[in-house]
Amino acid sequence: MKIGVLAILLIMLNVVGCSRGAETGDETEVIELTFAHPFPATHHHHVDIIMPFVEEIMEKSEGRIKINVHPGGSITTGTSAIDDISTGAVDMTWTLQGYTPGRFPLTEMFEFFGHFTSGEEATRVAWALFEQSEAFREEYKDFKVFNLYFSDVSDVYLATKPVRTPDDLVGVKLRSASPMVDRSLAKFGATTAGMPMPETYDNIERGVVEGLATGASAIPTYKLYEVLKYGTEGMNLYVSPQVMAISWNAWNKLSPKDQELFETIGCETLSIKSGQYYDALHDGAVKEMEEKGMEIYRLTDADRALFAEKAAPVVEEYIAELEAKGYAAREFYELMVSIRDSLRNQ
Numbered sequence: 393m394k395i396g397v398l399a400i401l402l403i404m405l406n407v408v409g410c411s412r413g414a415e416t417g418d419e420t421e422v423i424e425l426t427f428a429h430p431f432p433a434t435h436h437h438h439v440d441i442i443m444p445f446v447e448e449i450m451e452k453s454e455g456r457i458k459i460n461v462h463p464g465g466s467i468t469t470g471t472s473a474i475d476d477i478s479t480g481a482v483d484m485t486w487t488l489q490g491y492t493p494g495r496f497p498l499t500e501m502f503e504f505f506g507h508f509t510s511g512e513e514a515t516r517v518a519w520a521l522f523e524q525s526e527a528f529r530e531e532y533k534d535f536k537v538f539n540l541y542f543s544d545v546s547d548v549y550l551a552t553k554p555v556r557t558p559d560d561l562v563g564v565k566l567r568s569a570s571p572m573v574d575r576s577l578a579k580f581g582a583t584t585a586g587m588p589m590p591e592t593y594d595n596i597e598r599g600v601v602e603g604l605a606t607g608a609s610a611i612p613t614y615k616l617y618e619v620l621k622y623g624t625e626g627m628n629l630y631v632s633p634q635v636m637a638i639s640w641n642a643w644n645k646l647s648p649k650d651q652e653l654f655e656t657i658g659c660e661t662l663s664i665k666s667g668q669y670y671d672a673l674h675d676g677a678v679k680e681m682e683e684k685g686m687e688i689y690r691l692t693d694a695d696r697a698l699f700a701e702k703a704a705p706v707v708e709e710y711i712a713e714l715e716a717k718g719y720a721a722r723e724f725y726e727l728m729v730s731i732r733d734s735l736r737n738q
Contacts, residue, residue, distance in 0.1 A: 421456070421647075422455065422456055422457075422458060423456060423457050423458070423642075423645050423646060423650070424458045424459075424460065425457065425458070425459045425460070425483040425484055425638070425642055426459075426460050426462065426467070426482055426483045426484065427442070427446065427459050427460065427461045427462065427482075427483065427484035427485070427486075428461075428462040428463075428466070428467035428468045428473075428476070428482045428484070428485055429442075429462075429463055429465075429468065429473065429485050429486040429487060430463075430464070430465040430468060430469045430470040430473060430487065430588070431463060431464070431465075431486070431589075431590075432463060432464055432590065433463040433464060434613070435463070435613055436609070436613055436669075436673060437486070437634075437666070437669075438461075438463050438486075440669060441539075441662075441665070441666055441669060442461065442486060442636070443461070445539075445657065445658065445662060446459045446461060448657055449653065449654065449657060452653055452657070453650055453653055456647075456650060457646070457650055457653075459484065467482060468481075468482050468485055468487075469588075470487055470488065470491040470588055471491050471492065473485045473486075473487035473491070474487060474489075474491070474492045474495060474534075475492075477534075477535045477637050477638075477639050478534035478535055478639070479639075480639040480640070480641035480642070482639065483638060483639055483641075483642035484636070484637065484638045484639070484642065485636070485637055486539075486634065486635070486636045487634070487635060488569070488570075488632060488633065488634050488635075489570075489633045489634070489635060490503075490569045490570030490571075490572075490573075490632065490633070493570065493571045494571075495531075496531045496532075496633070497531070497714055497717075497719060497721075498525075498527060498528055498531055498714075498719070498721070498724050499518075499528075499531060499633050500570065500571070500572045500710070501572075501710070501721075501724065501725055501728060502514055502517075502518065502542060502630075502631060502633055502728070503570060503572035503573055503630040503631065503632070503633070504572070504576075504630070504703075504706060504707055504710075505576045505628070505629060505630065505699065505700065505703035505704075505706065506627075506628045506629075506696070506699075506700050506703070507628075507631075507729075507732070508542070508545065508628070508631045508732070509545065509628060510544070510545060510631075510667070510671045511541065511542040511543050511544045511545070511607075511631055511666075511667035511668070511670040511671050512664060512667040512668045512671055513667075513732065513735065513736075514542035514631040514633075514667065515540070515541040515542050515663050515664055515666070515667035516664065516667075516735055517728060517731045517732045517735065518540055518541070518542065518633075518663075519540070519660045519663060519664075520731045520735075521724075521727065521728060521731060522537075522540065524727065524731075525724060525727060527719070527720060527724060528724065532635070532637075534640075535637040535638065535639055535640060536637060536638045536639070536640060536643045537635060537636075537637050537659075538636055538637065538638060538654055538655070538658035538659055538662065539634075539635065539636035539637075539658055539659070539662045539663050539666060540633070540634075540635050540636075540663050541633075541634055541635075541662075541663040541664070541666040541667045541670075542631040542632060542633055542634070542667055542670075543607045543609060543610075543631065543632045543634060543667075543670040544607040544608060544609050544631070544670040544671050544673065544674035545607065545628045545629070545630075545631055545674070546569075546573075546605055546606050546607045546608075546627075546628075546629045546630050546631065546632065547605070547606075547607075547608065547623065547624050547625055547626070547627045547628075547629055548561070548566065548603060548604070548605050548623075548624050548627065548629065549603050549604055549605075549606065549611060549616065549620045549622065549623045549624070549681075549686075550564065550566075550602050550603030550620065550621065550622045550623075551596050551602055551603055551619055551620050551621055551622075552564075552602045552603070552621070552622075553602075553622060554622040554624070554687060554689050555622065555624045555689070556624070556689055556691070556695060557695065557698055557699075558579075558580040558581065558698055558699055558702045559581070561577065561580040561581055561582040562580070562581030562582070563581060563582075563583070564581075564582045564583070564602050564603070565582070565583045565584070565585060565600075565601045565602055566582055566583075566584055566585070566601055566602065566603055566604050566605050567584070567585055567586070567587055567592050567595065567596075567601045567603070567604035567605070567606075568584035568585070568586060568604070568605050569605065569606065569630070569632055570630075570632075572630065572706075572710070573605055573629065573630050575706045575709075575710070576629060576630065576703045576706055577605060577629075579702045579703050579705065579706060580699065580702055580703070584605075585600070585601050587601075589606075589610060589614055590614065592604055592614060592616065593614055593615065593616060593618070593619055596616070596619040596620065597619045603620060603622075604616070605629055605630075606632075607631075607632060607670065607674060608623070608625070608673075608674045608677040608678050608681070609670050609673035609674050609677050610677075611623075611677050611680075611681055612677050612680050612681075617680070617681050617684040617685075617686055618684075620681075620686055621685075621686060621687060622686065622687050622688075622689070623678070623681055623686050623687070623688045623689070624688075624689050624690075624691060625678060625688055625689070625690045625691065626690050626691035626695075626696060627691055627696065627699055628696070629699075634666075636658075636662075638654070707725070711725055
């Protein structure tokens with residue numbers, strides 16, 4: 393009987409916070425972790441989200457956790473980061489789910505045209521789903537999530553011409569963030585090319601693509617206003633999912649006290665902070681683009697309705713594809729929309 397009770401207690405100790413955890417660390421041991429990501433050290437997320445988080449963890453752990461940050465793709469790339477964190481090749485990372493198409497099929501539904509009005513809104517819905525949907529949690533089972541958030545709503549920005557209606561995108565080639573965004577753009581008659589953001593400037597300058605679909609926050613980061621002339625605001629084309637994670641191997645090295653510290657500073661708190669941060673960057677970025685000489689067209693409700701009508705079939709097409717693969721896609725989609733609408737009505 394005593395052995396059975398002890399076993400139950402040990403199992404309970406292994407269930408921790410927003411994903412999954414284990415108790416193996418020694419609170420007196422110094423744990424050194426490598427945080428590698430593919431984006432430049434000048435990126436606003438690196439400067440204003442990652443580094444303050446790292447510093448707070450090191451400070452509040454009183455030196456028990458030392459995190460060495462390696463930006464710029466020196467250790468991991470956008471396309472390899474998910475595999476690297478899943479296998480434990482790196483301890484911590486930050487990347488975009490769109491870089492690994494098909495790996496997060498339910499998460500891709502957040503990129504449906506016009507479904508969210510801000511990064512914060514999408515982030516709050518995602519964390520509610522993380523609590524309510526086992527299928528959603530399953531997509532992230534290979535690592536410990538400590539920041540799951542969405543960047544600001546995205547639009548299109550071109551070097552060649554303004555975009556006011558779907559017809560203006562017919563035949564236009566754009567850099568796109570993910571296959572789901574490709575689907576919406578294809579409904580407007582555009583073609584797409586996938587490439588890392590740091591390569592986008594040169595590809596626009598050389599005419600390989602005419603522009604890109606992205607959140608406004610990314611334009612100043614990569615100085616794309618130097619090669620772009622036109623922007624369209626208010627399309628709400630998609631919100632981009634992003635994730636910061638720690639490998640289970642690294643997580644299990646932490647003491648329960650330090651795991652709790654990660655979850656208090658990170659998880660939903662850090663995620664909402666990140667979504668709000670990108671939303672705030674959006675307005676400043678649009679202002680900066682106009683100051684740099686870009687022409688910004690703001691869609692009317694009637695304009696947006698034309699885009700929404702063209703993009704609408706993507707939802708049913710994608711749900712049908714996932715259900716054919718065995719996913720309860722409609723159930724997940726309806727739960728996502730229900731949570732979103734309930735948050736809007738609060």
